[in-house]
Amino acid sequence: MIVRIRLRRRQDGALFVHPMTPMPRTAILVPGFRESKLARVFPAGWNEAADRFQPTSIAATPDQLRRLARQGIQPQHSVVAFSYDGQEGLTVLDRELFWKSFGVPVFEQLLTSGNELIASECDAHDGLHLAGDFHDRKAGVSSCPCGNPAPRMARPRRIEELEKLLA
Numbered sequence: 001m002i003v004r005i006r007l008r009r010r011q012d013g014a015l016f017v018h019p020m021t022p023m024p025r026t027a028i029l030v031p032g033f034r035e036s037k038l039a040r041v042f043p044a045g046w047n048e049a050a051d052r053f054q055p056t057s058i059a060a061t062p063d064q065l066r067r068l069a070r071q072g073i074q075p076q077h078s079v080v081a082f083s084y085d086g087q088e089g090l091t092v093l094d095r096e097l098f099w100k101s102f103g104v105p106v107f108e109q110l111l112t113s114g115n116e117l118i119a120s121e122c123d124a125h126d127g128l129h130l131a132g133d134f135h136d137r138k139a140g141v142s143s144c145p146c147g148n149p150a151p152r153m154a155r156p157r158r159i160e161e162l163e164k165l166l167a
Contacts, residue, residue, distance in 0.1 A: 013041070014115035016059065017131075019107040019122060024077040027055035029064050032115040046073065059109075062094050069101035079106045085118060110153070119153050127152035 013034040018026060023038050027050045031043035042050040045064055058068065059080035079102055083089035090108045098106045110119040110128055119128035122144060129150040144152055 014111075014117075017109075017117050017120065018057065018059075018078075019080065019109070019120050020078055020105075024057040025053070025055050026057040026059055026080070027053055029058065029060035030082055030115065046071070057104075062090055065098055066094070069097055073102075075102055075104055078104050081106060081108050082115075083108055083110050085110060085112055122146040122148055 013032050016026070016028055016033045016036075016039050018024065018039075026039045027046070028039055028041045029043075029045045029050070031041065033039070033041050035041050039059075040050075040053050040055075042053075045060075046058075046068055056075060056077035057080065058065070058073070058075045059082065060068070061082050065079060065081055079098055081090050081094070081098070089110065090106070095106055105123075107125075108121045108128065109117060112118060117131045119130045121128050124145040126144060129144065129148050129152050131150070
């Protein structure tokens with residue numbers, strides 16, 4: 001009798017949580033995430049391998065997304081923009097550029113330096129819902145049109161940016 005023991009190597013990296021369910025086929029252009037059947041990591045950014053994967057969604061930093069917009073890359077489903085804790089998130093101009101270039105919904109996610117999800121934008125695009133262990137951060141408790149009861153981080157700078165654009 002032959003006994004086979006199947007050892008699985010522990011996967012390193014953070015779990016990627018797509019803001020839409022079911023998760024579309026997603027190319028993640030930032031290192032430090034776990035891969036899955038529907039999410040592949042391309043740590044060097046957009047390249048031939050990412051193109052062959054044929055993602056319908058792209059998850060990347062705003063700088064990477066700006067480059068993809070100039071290259072004419074066209075995801076069919078959605079775009080996830082990673083902002084890191086302590087850095088400025090998406091601007092109104094970024095959102096406008098990404099909408100015009102990609103023509104798909106853009107969702108912002110706030111991550112730790114280890115790519116752990118702190119907060120994520122929902123379909124209402126009215127702030128970021130805090131995730132799991134990060135509920136103790138300064139956040140509003142107002143209800144969200146999406147129905148998610150998690151506290152949200154307000155984005156007052158967005159209003160200031162809009163005022164400047166309209167002035």
